[in-house]
Amino acid sequence: MTNNAVEVQKTHMRKEKKKINYSQLIPRIILYCLLTFGAVVVLFPLIWMILTAFKLPGTAFKLSFIPDSPTGSGLARLYTLANFSKVLSEFNFMKYFVNSLIVATMAAVFATAFSCMAGYAFAKKEFAYKEFLFYLLLGTMMIPGMMYLVPQFVITIKLGWFDTYQGMIVPHLANVFGVFMMRQFMRSIPDSLIEAAKLDGASEWQTFTIIIIPLAMPIIVTLFLLTFLFHWSNFIWQLVITKPGSALLTLPVGLAYFSGPHGSEWEMMMAASCFSIVPIAILFLVAQNFFIEGMTKGAVKE
Amino acid sequence: MIKSSTIVSYAIGAFLFIFLFGTVFCSGSGGLGRNDILVWHSYGPDEAKFFESIVDEWNARTEENRVGAGFRVHVAQIPWMGQESKYRTSLIAGSPPDIGRVDTPFIPELSYNGVLEDIKPIMDAESKALSAEVRLDYVPAAMESNVIKDKSGVEHVYGFPDQTNGACLFFNKDLFRQAGLDPEKPPKTWEEFLEYAKKLTNKERDVFGFGMDNSLWWTFPFFNTYGAKFLSDDGTKCLLNSPEAQAALQFKVDLFQKHKVEGGAWASGGQNTETGFMNGRYAMILMGPWNVSRFRSAKINFGVALVPAGPKGTSTNVGGTNMVIFKKPGRTPEQLKACYAFLRYLTSPDVQARFGTKLEQIPVNLKAYDRIKLDDPEKDKILKTFMEQMKTAQPRPKVLKYSQLETIINPEMESAIVGPEKGGKTVEQALKNAMERIDNEALK
Numbered sequence: 001m002t003n004n005a006v007e008v009q010k011t012h013m014r015k016e017k018k019k020i021n022y023s024q025l026i027p028r029i030i031l032y033c034l035l036t037f038g039a040v041v042v043l044f045p046l047i048w049m050i051l052t053a054f055k056l057p058g059t060a061f062k063l064s065f066i067p068d069s070p071t072g073s074g075l076a077r078l079y080t081l082a083n084f085s086k087v088l089s090e091f092n093f094m095k096y097f098v099n100s101l102i103v104a105t106m107a108a109v110f111a112t113a114f115s116c117m118a119g120y121a122f123a124k125k126e127f128a129y130k131e132f133l134f135y136l137l138l139g140t141m142m143i144p145g146m147m148y149l150v151p152q153f154v155i156t157i158k159l160g161w162f163d164t165y166q167g168m169i170v171p172h173l174a175n176v177f178g179v180f181m182m183r184q185f186m187r188s189i190p191d192s193l194i195e196a197a198k199l200d201g202a203s204e205w206q207t208f209t210i211i212i213i214p215l216a217m218p219i220i221v222t223l224f225l226l227t228f229l230f231h232w233s234n235f236i237w238q239l240v241i242t243k244p245g246s247a248l249l250t251l252p253v254g255l256a257y258f259s260g261p262h263g264s265e266w267e268m269m270m271a272a273s274c275f276s277i278v279p280i281a282i283l284f285l286v287a288q289n290f291f292i293e294g295m296t297k298g299a300v301k302e
Numbered sequence: 303m304i305k306s307s308t309i310v311s312y313a314i315g316a317f318l319f320i321f322l323f324g325t326v327f328c329s330g331s332g333g334l335g336r337n338d339i340l341v342w343h344s345y346g347p348d349e350a351k352f353f354e355s356i357v358d359e360w361n362a363r364t365e366e367n368r369v370g371a372g373f374r375v376h377v378a379q380i381p382w383m384g385q386e387s388k389y390r391t392s393l394i395a396g397s398p399p400d401i402g403r404v405d406t407p408f409i410p411e412l413s414y415n416g417v418l419e420d421i422k423p424i425m426d427a428e429s430k431a432l433s434a435e436v437r438l439d440y441v442p443a444a445m446e447s448n449v450i451k452d453k454s455g456v457e458h459v460y461g462f463p464d465q466t467n468g469a470c471l472f473f474n475k476d477l478f479r480q481a482g483l484d485p486e487k488p489p490k491t492w493e494e495f496l497e498y499a500k501k502l503t504n505k506e507r508d509v510f511g512f513g514m515d516n517s518l519w520w521t522f523p524f525f526n527t528y529g530a531k532f533l534s535d536d537g538t539k540c541l542l543n544s545p546e547a548q549a550a551l552q553f554k555v556d557l558f559q560k561h562k563v564e565g566g567a568w569a570s571g572g573q574n575t576e577t578g579f580m581n582g583r584y585a586m587i588l589m590g591p592w593n594v595s596r597f598r599s600a601k602i603n604f605g606v607a608l609v610p611a612g613p614k615g616t617s618t619n620v621g622g623t624n625m626v627i628f629k630k631p632g633r634t635p636e637q638l639k640a641c642y643a644f645l646r647y648l649t650s651p652d653v654q655a656r657f658g659t660k661l662e663q664i665p666v667n668l669k670a671y672d673r674i675k676l677d678d679p680e681k682d683k684i685l686k687t688f689m690e691q692m693k694t695a696q697p698r699p700k701v702l703k704y705s706q707l708e709t710i711i712n713p714e715m716e717s718a719i720v721g722p723e724k725g726g727k728t729v730e731q732a733l734k735n736a737m738e739r740i741d742n743e744a745l746k
Contacts, residue, residue: 057599059599059600061576149387149391150391150394153395157395162395162397235384236384236387239381239384240384240387240391243378244378245379253381256382256384257379257381260344260382261592262590262592262593
């Protein structure tokens with residue numbers, strides 16, 4: 001490389017450096033500051049949960065987080081692992097966890113499946129009083145959920161489903177919000193696709209499973225996640241529909257045992273919560289790819 | 303050849319059929335017979351262990367001719383949170399437990415709905431046999447929460463207290479020393495209390511003499527020590543505009559507004575009393591016995607004293623739980639008597655003395671008071687202070703929806719603490735407004 005060329009390159013680099021300094025750096029710093037602030041706000045509850053899970057019993061609200069000395073004993077004056085071992089040994093964590101997993105998964109799978117089918121019918125099929133029925137269904141969304149508690153409870157009892165998985169899952173399978181979401185999304189799928197499938201000799205079921213479902217996958221995943229989350233954290237229904245001390249108790253009900261009339265065992269509750277968010281976190285991580293895939297699919301012509 | 307999609311469809315159909323109509327998914331816990339008594343409790347872990355040991359003891363008793371012989375007690379734990387929904391739905395389903403542990407303000411609603419057994423006849427019979435009033439065995443304010451008068455003025459008793467508590471004055475001994483006060487001599491009257499609070503307040507170090515809660519329950523110690531009556535005897539009228547009630551609330555307001563010795567624990571966003579006490583911000587707070595162990599494990603050097611005396615001496619609020627017997631179709635008189643006998647056993651002086659000693663809790667039976675001695679003198683002193691305080695505690699008003707009283711009066715009291723200069727109300731206005739709303743909305 002000649003001297004000239006080196007000189008030219010150096011000047012170019014200087015220019016570039018200058019460019020970064022003044023036109024990119026400041027907005028970038030502001031952007032990162034804002035993002036950091038946002039991240040801190042969003043992560044604060046999570047960090048508080050994790051720190052509290054390690055704190056000594058009764059010190060959840062003591063505003064000291066940094067040990068007075070960096071030694072093991074300094075740490076031990078503030079933090080402990082005992083909450084976790086206690087949650088796993090004394091508290092029936094695994095039983096509650098498995099029950100929650102069964103209830104939330106089954107409810108989410110069935111509710112999403114039924115919502116898909118109903119949404120498809122409302123979006124693409126013609127039948128008598130279709131609009132009227134749809135708005136009637138939508139109208140039920142205006143009624144607060146707690147209003148259903150007693151009638152649903154009485155019906156479930158009459159069906160003999162008290163303290164059964166059926167009782168915990170079935171009453172929530174008709175998800176009007178899910179039907180609404182599916183119908184809105186499926187309306188955007190062109191009719192010509194369905195007609196083309198019909199011309200190729202596809203049956204109704206095939207049209208639904210081969211054409212509609214893959215196209216609606218992003219919204220299906222979203223609905224699955226929302227329903228799963230709802231059932232994973234549903235407390236009041238799972239509390240009333242099970243016997244006290246039942247083998248079917250779920251995590252939210254189990255966690256409530258840490259609360260008494262005068263406050264809660266926050267450290268234990270947070271240790272159990274640390275475990276309980278794992279499936280949700282995994283689910284979101286896995287589903288995240290579906291979201292992105294769904295969003296970008298068809299966006300660019302190849 | 304059968305298509306794979308057909309197989310999948312059949313499989314899903316078969317699964318749904320079994321799921322909906324099969325019984326394989328039920329928890330399969332066995333049913334209870336006529337000689338069984340089911341108790342629902344909502345105790346914390348240590349209390350639950352003790353309670354279950356008492357149940358085992360009762361089940362193992364073999365004395366002949368004892369009441370309740372042949373009946374076996376079974377225990378199930380329900381979470382404290384959501385317990386009222388649990389009881390309500392179990393009552394709708396017609397499957398309540400025989401005995402349930404309920405929060406004291408829930409009793410009026412249960413009795414109004416006629417779902418509780420009136421145990422007064424059995425209690426009267428026992429009193430006659432013992433030639434002593436059974437009710438007098440118990441901490442008066444705690445027992446009183448089980449007694450409901452019907453419209454014709456006839457008294458009914460619906461249960462026994464199983465746990466009782468109330469607020470006492472907690473004070474930080476280190477902060478007392480720093481302010482030149484003797485930590486072994488806590489204030490005895492509200493006048494002394496104010497003097498102490500002024501000395502303890504040090505705004506430079508962000509220390510306040512007092513941290514106060516604003517809710518009705520936490521204001522009862524003030525109302526009660528000033529001799530303010532909340533409801534008329536027949537329970538149809540709120541009496542909060544009395545000079546006593548006004549003086550009590552005025553004292554609370556002055557602590558914040560005039561004397562500036564209160565650190566704003568009552569305000570939303572303020573550091574609450576527990577946290578502020580643990581962080582050394584409030585030198586004195588009113589607090590119940592449930593936080594003693596929490597403060598101790600947080601290494602706070604604190605003492606507990608009686609609520610400072612007002613014109614009517616010392617007094618406090620009362621909290622806690624009762625054990626009630628639910629009505630059940632086809633229950634035999636023997637089973638009812640067995641339920642009653644179990645509750646008498648649970649609240650007997652012997653069991654209560656052990657309960658108090660082991661769990662450092664206030665016994666509900668006054669006859670157990672002399673039998674409690676904790677090994678640690680400091681712990682013993684604190685428990686004895688609470689026990690002493692409970693003797694003068696006043697029961698809270700018995701209305702159908704106690705929480706409604708709180709909802710009405712709390713914002714009014716808060717506006718009084720804020721004061722008319724800052725857009726709030728005077729004490730007189732606030733109490734008058736609260737009284738009118740309570741009369742019209744909660745007592746109708």
